[in-house]
Amino acid sequence: MKLLRSLFLALAACMALIPSSAADPQTDTVTPTGWWWMTNVTAQTVSDRVAQGYRIVDIEIEDDSPFRLSAAFVRNTGDYAKGWWWYYGLTESQVTSNVISNQARLIDVEPYETVAGIRYAAVMIANTGSDFATSHGWQTNHTFSSLSTWLQQNPTRRILDIQPYRNGGSLRYAFVWVANSGNTQSAYWIYLNTSTSFISSRLASNQARLIDLEPHDDTGNFSAIMVPRDGNEWTWFHNMTSGDIGRLADQYATRIIDLERYRTSSGAIRYAMVCRRNDNDLAIEAAFAMRQGLPLDATSGLVLREYQGTDSTLAGVFEDRVFEPASLIKTVHHFTANRRVALNLDSFNSPMTENQGLNGSCPTGSNPTTRTLGAVLRSMMESSSNTATEAVRSRYGTAVIESTAASFGATNVELNHTLGCLCGQPRNEITLRDLADLHGAVIDGALGSVRDDFYDRMSNSSNFGMGSFNTGTILTTELNSSSLNSSERAAFLAGTAFAHKGGSYTCNSSSGSEQHRSRGAYVRLPERSGCQTIGREYFIGAWVNDANTAASANDSVGAGLAALFRDRVRAAIQTWENANCNAFQNYCTATINSSGQRGVCSATGSPYILDNNLRLVGSSLPPSSFASVIFGTSRVFVPNPGGSAGNLCVGGTIGRLYSSIGTTSASGVITFTVDNTDLQSSQGTQISLDPGDTLMFQWWSRDASPSGPTSNFTNALEVTFI
Known part of the structure; x- marks a missing residue:
């Protein structure tokens, strides 16, 4: 056993130099889809599920008499849609004949003993499109030693499904292989008849995930096939009861890609499974995070x-x-x-x-x-x-x-x-x-x-x-x-x-x-x-x-x-x-004042309500003139209001900031910092600001004209508060 493990590890090290692609659509595809599982059921029950639009991705023979199966399914739609076939009760030659006649390749083969000899259940898909393998096949009746020899002699082929079985009391292996090139190229590792602790250690050291896990009845051992992790979550379980299967798969937001029913050395029925993500990134992240440190029988949701x-x-x-x-x-x-x-x-x-x-x-x-x-x-x-x-x-x-x-x-x-x-x-x-x-x-x-x-x-x-x-x-x-x-x-x-x-x-x-x-x-x-x-x-x-x-x-x-x-x-x-936010927008062109310029209202500081630091600037105004700020809740255009020489451009609920009253400088500039907590309308109503609110501001100033004293306005400034 130790020598064979060393051989497989050497093979894996060589294979790891080969870049991975979407080599196994059955196990690599992670688009969320409908799925199903069943165990210890009749062939008719499986057929009924298939008739509802499901496709088998894994099948296991549980008993020959009465005939019982376990199976995992996906909806045969979208990224998972493909031509496919499934059979049971076939001889070795019949399996091969169906592969040829269907122009298909196997993805799962299950030998089982009957009174008439070894028979096979098989699942195959059309060998076309993204599923095309340049060469493919299957082998059966291998011993531990002969499988070792096959691996050494076929370094360009990759095993993707393996099944240990008994033939007259002797342990044998059947497996499915594809060319390790093109669509089906991937590094991989295979381990036979070993402990779950050994499998766990190799998953860690190889940075790998399982694509096939097969129990050896009564021993507690498993055979396993691994490929490199691809960044998408997966998980595996063993020693489960039937009540654990769906619950664990669902609360990890996964689907089952491999389901196994087996007996322990004490005769108890237990289950093992391999699961792949089957939900969006957020659900997967949260679900896997929640399961850290929880026992199998704990249940969680989000x-x-x-x-x-x-x-x-x-x-x-x-x-x-x-x-x-x-x-x-x-x-x-x-x-x-x-x-x-x-x-x-x-x-x-x-x-x-x-x-x-x-x-x-x-x-x-x-x-x-x-x-x-x-x-x-x-x-x-x-x-x-x-x-x-x-x-x-x-x-x-x-x-x-x-x-x-x-x-x-x-x-x-x-x-x-x-x-x-x-x-x-x-x-x-x-x-x-x-x-x-x-x-x-x-x-x-x-x-x-x-x-x-x-x-x-x-x-x-x-x-x-x-x-x-x-x-x-x-x-x-x-x-x-x-x-x-x-x-x-x-x-x-x-x-x-x-x-x-x-x-x-x-x-x-x-x-x-x-x-x-x-x-x-x-x-x-x-x-x-x-x-x-x-x-x-x-x-x-x-x-x-x-x-x-x-x-x-x-x-x-x-x-x-x-x-x-x-x-x-x-x-x-x-x-x-x-966000692309222009919080300060000028509108409404001012008329020319006595300085020969059009008055301008601009702002510095912050439009953020919490900052309370909006600084209004009046410029290009008549020098040494009284000026103050008026504001409103909407845009208007009123020319020459009350005999003014300018245009009133703020309306709605109007107010005047009396504390802004001041005198322009010799260059015609005046500034005022608005207090967001002290905005009152002309009727004395307090105006409160919420993010997204807008107010319109203008400077109103004294001015002179050939006909005598008058007033004028700057252009207007709309401020969106954040």
Whole structure:
């Protein structure tokens, strides 16, 4: 065994000099697609799935009598569409005959023993287009030694599928090969009948990924084929139960490319699989980050929902799976209370009873205290008070809370135990889609005038991370590493908003620790389009159930939230970096004044509201003349107003900045710094500024004319505030 391994490693070192291409469309293609898997089923069940438009990418024979198979499929459309065929019950010569008649090449061959001798199942694809191999074939009935010889004698051929099997009790190998050139060229490594720890070590040292993994029944060993990593995520598992298969593939946002059913030395049925990414970059990044450090039986999920016209999910893994949310489900209680206030069925000032007695985290129903609904809600959402939560539940009833949520799309909410009292009780249930729908309902106006109350009574810090992941730090780091100046960074931060709720349960028993963590956050980030700032709204959520340590549970949720949030922060910052904003625009030509020039209104300083440093300059004015600034909210053109020699160009809500009154210099220049907090209309109304607002400014000055004293105006300046 040791000598053969050394031989394979030498072969791999040689092959590694060959540049890789899209050598295995079956395993290299990562365009997201529909897919399916099944195990221990009849041939008819497989055929039924094929009839629905699926194509087999891996097939395994589980038993000859009764005949049972396992298979993995993809939708035979788009990048995965190809001519293909599958068979079972064939002799060796029949397999070859079908390859020839179909002008195909094999991608999977499965020998199995029957009373009539060795038979084969086979999957083949049309040998054409991007799948074309200049030469290809298959071999069977090889021993360990003869396969070693074949590898030495065929250095220009590459094995892409191998199958160990028993023939009369003896271990044999069948395999599929292609020319290692053209479309099918790739470095590769092959290892036979070895341990999973050895395979793991070679995956690391070769910087490789698996394309085929085959169990050796009753031994715990596997044969494996590897190719170089290509930058796209993949993963593999072994020693799984049937319940692990779909769950693990889905929560890594992957599809199965190889599925194996086998027996352990104790006779237990277990499964192994190889998976490839099957989602967008963000979902893959967040999903893989969340799984670091989690045991196989822990379950996790994430979602990033954007609210813009038609809501869209930018990344989602298990967003429709119910989970134990711990205190995150208090969002539903909070929504119900705010909805009832919005409908005038309750009031934040209404008195109510909160029984503040606790046994650990579990409310006991003792120590009654009278508080207002608003105060109870704040305790429930900011401090995560379980007694406040139970008071809200008692006030409205479980049925009302669940039905209110369901009426806005959150149909999976189940309150099965008192908040704070999970251990030994049925779990509460909700999905991330439910939570995103409730936040979407708030954004769409379901709470009317109390929308701000809904968010204000939640935690509002920029850090909604968990464990070692701080989203506030992520925000600061991304801004500091951007090309935005200090004014832009301050304006960006001023345009953010956060409202979030987390959840945490720990149940310890003799069998170990049961850890549940979750968090859901409403996030608003400012995006720029020209000079306009748009508040983009999101829901970001992540959860993990059944982790075995508090640290791994916290870091899992934190990693998911961090990946999703960082992506949106970077996207928002990029809009600021790409924005082409001309915040100062002159319009409305001035008439010539007594200095023989046309007066000019210009600006220096900053259009950023937070800077409060907009400096207006009047120039080309009559020297030593009184002048002041007038402003308006719209453009107009009024010639010679009140007998003036100039043109009034500001309208709408008009005001005069009296503190700007001054005298021009000998060269006809005057300046004034606008105080954004002291803008009043001529009627005395205070004008407040928001990002994207525009004001029009003009200098109005004394002037002289042949007919006597008069006044004049500069041109006008439109300022867009940011």
